[in-house]
Amino acid sequence: KMATPVYTPFVFLLLLFQSRVWGFPVRQTPQESPTCGYKSCHATKPGMLNVHLVPHTHDDVGWLKTVDQYFYGDRNDIQHAGVQYILDSVVDQLLKNPDRRFIYVETAFFYRWWKQQTDDMQNTVKQLVNEGKAREGDEATTHYSAVIDQMTMGLRFLNDTFGHCGRPRVAWHIDPFGHAREHASMFAQARVIRAHSNLNPAPSPPGILPNGYNPPEGFCWDQSCDDPPIRDDPDLEDYNVDDVVTRFLSIAHALVYKTNHIIMTMGSDFQYENANLWYKNLDKLIRYVNQNQSNGSGVNVLYSTPSCYLQELHRANLTWPLKGDDFFPYADSDHDFWTGYFTSRPALKRYERISNSYLQCSVLWLVEKAVAVAQHHDAVSGTEKQHVANDYARRLANGWAHCQVLVSNTLSSLSGSSAPRVYCEHLNVSVCPLTETSKKFSVNVYNPLARPVSWPVRLPVNGTAYSISDANGKAVDSQVVPVSQATAAVRRGRGYAVNELLFQVQAPPLGYSTYSVSLLQNGPPSPHFVTLRDFLSSLLCVCFPRYNASDGNNSESIQMSGAYIFRPNTSTPFIISKTAKTETLQNSVVQEVRQWFSPWVSQVVRLYTDSRALELEWTVGPVPIGDDLGKEVISRLDSSINSSGVFYTDSNGREVLQRRKDYRPTWNLRQSEPIAGNYYPINSRAYIKDDKDQLTVVTDRSQGGGSIQDGSLEIMLHRRLLYDDVRGVGEPLNETSDIYPEGLVVRGRLLLSLSPPATAADTHRPLAQEVVLQPLITFTDGELHPSTRLEFSGLQAVLPPAVHMLTVSQWDQDSVLLRLEHQYQASESKEPSQPVTVNLQKLFSTLDVLGVSEMNLSANQWKDEMTRLDWKAESGEKHLPKRGGDPSVWEVNLKPMEIRTFLLRVRQR
Numbered sequence: 001k002m003a004t005p006v007y008t009p010f011v012f013l014l015l016l017f018q019s020r021v022w023g024f025p026v027r028q029t030p031q032e033s034p035t036c037g038y039k040s041c042h043a044t045k046p047g048m049l050n051v052h053l054v055p056h057t058h059d060d061v062g063w064l065k066t067v068d069q070y071f072y073g074d075r076n077d078i079q080h081a082g083v084q085y086i087l088d089s090v091v092d093q094l095l096k097n098p099d100r101r102f103i104y105v106e107t108a109f110f111y112r113w114w115k116q117q118t119d120d121m122q123n124t125v126k127q128l129v130n131e132g133k134a135r136e137g138d139e140a141t142t143h144y145s146a147v148i149d150q151m152t153m154g155l156r157f158l159n160d161t162f163g164h165c166g167r168p169r170v171a172w173h174i175d176p177f178g179h180a181r182e183h184a185s186m187f188a189q190a191r192v193i194r195a196h197s198n199l200n201p202a203p204s205p206p207g208i209l210p211n212g213y214n215p216p217e218g219f220c221w222d223q224s225c226d227d228p229p230i231r232d233d234p235d236l237e238d239y240n241v242d243d244v245v246t247r248f249l250s251i252a253h254a255l256v257y258k259t260n261h262i263i264m265t266m267g268s269d270f271q272y273e274n275a276n277l278w279y280k281n282l283d284k285l286i287r288y289v290n291q292n293q294s295n296g297s298g299v300n301v302l303y304s305t306p307s308c309y310l311q312e313l314h315r316a317n318l319t320w321p322l323k324g325d326d327f328f329p330y331a332d333s334d335h336d337f338w339t340g341y342f343t344s345r346p347a348l349k350r351y352e353r354i355s356n357s358y359l360q361c362s363v364l365w366l367v368e369k370a371v372a373v374a375q376h377h378d379a380v381s382g383t384e385k386q387h388v389a390n391d392y393a394r395r396l397a398n399g400w401a402h403c404q405v406l407v408s409n410t411l412s413s414l415s416g417s418s419a420p421r422v423y424c425e426h427l428n429v430s431v432c433p434l435t436e437t438s439k440k441f442s443v444n445v446y447n448p449l450a451r452p453v454s455w456p457v458r459l460p461v462n463g464t465a466y467s468i469s470d471a472n473g474k475a476v477d478s479q480v481v482p483v484s485q486a487t488a489a490v491r492r493g494r495g496y497a498v499n500e501l502l503f504q505v506q507a508p509p510l511g512y513s514t515y516s517v518s519l520l521q522n523g524p525p526s527p528h529f530v531t532l533r534d535f536l537s538s539l540l541c542v543c544f545p546r547y548n549a550s551d552g553n554n555s556e557s558i559q560m561s562g563a564y565i566f567r568p569n570t571s572t573p574f575i576i577s578k579t580a581k582t583e584t585l586q587n588s589v590v591q592e593v594r595q596w597f598s599p600w601v602s603q604v605v606r607l608y609t610d611s612r613a614l615e616l617e618w619t620v621g622p623v624p625i626g627d628d629l630g631k632e633v634i635s636r637l638d639s640s641i642n643s644s645g646v647f648y649t650d651s652n653g654r655e656v657l658q659r660r661k662d663y664r665p666t667w668n669l670r671q672s673e674p675i676a677g678n679y680y681p682i683n684s685r686a687y688i689k690d691d692k693d694q695l696t697v698v699t700d701r702s703q704g705g706g707s708i709q710d711g712s713l714e715i716m717l718h719r720r721l722l723y724d725d726v727r728g729v730g731e732p733l734n735e736t737s738d739i740y741p742e743g744l745v746v747r748g749r750l751l752l753s754l755s756p757p758a759t760a761a762d763t764h765r766p767l768a769q770e771v772v773l774q775p776l777i778t779f780t781d782g783e784l785h786p787s788t789r790l791e792f793s794g795l796q797a798v799l800p801p802a803v804h805m806l807t808v809s810q811w812d813q814d815s816v817l818l819r820l821e822h823q824y825q826a827s828e829s830k831e832p833s834q835p836v837t838v839n840l841q842k843l844f845s846t847l848d849v850l851g852v853s854e855m856n857l858s859a860n861q862w863k864d865e866m867t868r869l870d871w872k873a874e875s876g877e878k879h880l881p882k883r884g885g886d887p888s889v890w891e892v893n894l895k896p897m898e899i900r901t902f903l904l905r906v907r908q909r
């Protein structure tokens, strides 16, 4: 019996490119000069069916247990898993036989293990490692900037530790819950063929192995398995070599692939803790199966790795299909769509997103590490156990606490003011002790974007009128409005402010601006209530329906909704309330409609005077469960747009993919779940459009959503479920917290824009970016010293609108890692979709750029040293568009959607 029968979600995908990403250590004979990569592959036999055995383990970086519990093998009562022993044992076994191979990808674990080894052991492992390793991430709910940061960190560790032999060349992503196109794109350097190996014959979708990432049935020799070992002494009883070879040959012959090479994954979750069991039997399997070649079996078995397998596919010199769509939504059965995890644990998803944004303010490694761990597919996806989710949140909080010190120091040094800096992390629920009590304080707005931003600020205050001045001493318009009932309810006694102070701030690119606030008078609030016609009603209806979750009591399938799976019990959502209790207000800064749909669902519809987008601030929870039904709450926007069954979602926050109801671009779909089967991941935006209008929704975290009716767009906001969905986590998704013990309350925002399709990207691209990399607001109490520098920009000039500075981080003493991104697709917009040129020497205001070298996307290889296998695509099109060349060393050209990575040698001005 396999140890992991319930948890084998997988699609196997090999990305066809040579130069980058996840790989594995391969054994090599010590003392020899290192032979890296393909040179270390075992020879194959051209006339035979070559079976590539790939020994591997799949070690979740936190799922049922926390990262550290997994590492040490603690709490084996929850799940038997001890990663430190796996690495100890595998290294020991690799040393015993140079033919053996192993792939290991979870860098977070490997890093922990490496630190604990002696110099001797580290040197031994360096001999063994030939291609490095990297960890996997969730593909559906992750934002590309976090994915790139994470890749960079992991691969830098590998390069620093193992040199160029530690550079992985293939992607090994065995356990995400679907595959994103943007991931393939990022792995392939953001501008390469997005092909994948056609591992399986039609009609099944390509790239799927018959038994997940597990070994074939009957061939699991881990200590957690019960399959018979190979008993090869004919003098003893139970001799079974003939039986094993016969079974193996029949399994191998049953697999039909495009080439005479097949891959078998020999391992599974947390296996190889006692690697001797596996290797002893694999050695024998290879020996006995290959002996049969003399009898004309025609099968050759070898130890291999994904890159050796890939090399053989390349040698076959065939043409391969190009895939332009992605692998969402994933389903493992007719009624079992993995579309719930797009939304599961919405508070953690938001926290992860904000942490990633803060990370851009800092290069502090501790924060980077916490965010990278939270990118694991069971973390961002929300499909881990509750205690593991708490552990992730704690790690992010620790990282952020350290980051705050760094941000404070940086701001003190730039502004010349050492006044203590205060952070208010609960402004989302109008809690900030400093602004509630202080009569005079200053607000520092740091903008991590390379263009100026204008941003509405909303601070809890107890006064009724304030005077505000900007960095130039100019008065800023502000308004005071009463705190809403919904906000007073969610903050749960954590603050007492009766009002909120609203004003618009402007911050320069990659810099800050400081606003001074003083209390003018105390008196009764003057909220300017007006009876405003609901300015939405003419445009669209914003409703809050919910789905009753399936409890498995159903004639078609017993599958219930859970952390992974979304399965409503009917296709008609239940409208929580047809009417809302409404309060409206309007002043010079904002117009607001506050709506209460029920005691646990409320919304504020806001339009700031300076804004291009309508804001929907939703507050949902505690989701009632008194009726013993799980519930999944959505926000539905109905419009008159004639969307004809089509809508669009982003892929990891970057490119946009078209989605069509009950349809998949590359295979024939028989739709079995009318709602869940039409849900897709939304990382940052989704839209519907017709000839005249485009309605775009920008989200503040990853969520799931769909367009079930024409003209309608629905986004799932929160879910609370009472049953486990039997994918291994063993808990219902029934979140509570210290503040909300009776059920988690979550608040978030959707930003809506309505514009003609031709110019829509000009609004939603920058909008989405401002939500992901939102300004960081900090406070200091009292009057600022007159010598304080109130405004600062790290840039010499604003960059063109198409250019996003994706990364600026200190690399070492005198160099800075810079990523420039063209953030528009080719024909998405007019002017911004054109190629642009940026001068690297004219970028920074405080740094002289002395030298530049271009690197690959993950910054572990120099661009001019990159080599990549060349693949022939079926469509015959040339897949590498040629760049027009840079005007000079300093002036670099960016094509639509291109990301370029540079290491700059710099000197402080």
Ligand SMILES: *[C@@H]1O[C@H](CO)[C@@H](O)[C@H](O)[C@H]1NC(C)=O
Pocket (backbone or CB within 6 Å): 241, 242, 243, 245, 246, 292, 295, 296, 297
């Ligand atoms: C070896 O190969 C021959 C011919 O293919 C086959 O008949 C025989 O059963 C094989 N031996 C074993 C042990 O499977």
Ligand SMILES: *[C@@H]1O[C@H](CO)[C@@H](O)[C@H](O)[C@H]1NC(C)=O
Pocket (backbone or CB within 6 Å): 291, 292, 293, 294, 295
């Ligand atoms: C090959 O076939 C012969 C005769 O059938 C048999 O005696 C021998 O054991 C076989 N060899 C293997 C390796 O199966």
Ligand SMILES: *[C@@H]1O[C@H](CO)[C@@H](O)[C@H](O)[C@H]1NC(C)=O
Pocket (backbone or CB within 6 Å): 317
């Ligand atoms: C690959 O196939 C093409 C024809 O499709 C042929 O011209 C070429 O020589 C082949 N290359 C190799 C290395 O066999």
Ligand SMILES: *[C@@H]1O[C@H](CO)[C@@H](O)[C@H](O)[C@H]1NC(C)=O
Pocket (backbone or CB within 6 Å): 462, 496, 497, 498
């Ligand atoms: C805040 O303002 C309210 C209403 O004006 C007042 O009742 C309360 O005492 C104030 N609280 C503090 C701590 O100033």
Ligand SMILES: *[C@@H]1O[C@H](CO)[C@@H](O)[C@H](O)[C@H]1NC(C)=O
Pocket (backbone or CB within 6 Å): 548, 569, 570, 572, 573, 574, 627, 629
């Ligand atoms: C969902 O459950 C509620 C009870 O909470 C019930 O009133 C409603 O009819 C149900 N709706 C559907 C569509 O099953």
Ligand SMILES: *[C@@H]1O[C@H](CO)[C@@H](O)[C@H](O)[C@H]1NC(C)=O
Pocket (backbone or CB within 6 Å): 721, 722, 723, 732, 734, 736, 741, 742, 743
């Ligand atoms: C869900 O959580 C609530 C609050 O902690 C608890 O009372 C209830 O028993 C839980 N239900 C399930 C099915 O776990």
Ligand SMILES: *[C@@H]1O[C@H](CO)[C@@H](O)[C@H](O)[C@H]1NC(C)=O
Pocket (backbone or CB within 6 Å): 347, 351, 354, 425, 426, 428, 429, 490, 745, 746, 747, 748
């Ligand atoms: C408010 O923000 C904090 C910090 O990011 C987060 O932990 C909390 O869940 C948010 N509150 C709500 C109600 O969403």
Ligand SMILES: *[C@@H]1O[C@H](CO)[C@@H](O)[C@H](O)[C@H]1NC(C)=O
Pocket (backbone or CB within 6 Å): 159, 160, 163, 164, 859, 860, 861, 862
């Ligand atoms: C990789 O590491 C080596 C040795 O530490 C260093 O010299 C080299 O510059 C690194 N390569 C890259 C691309 O960072």
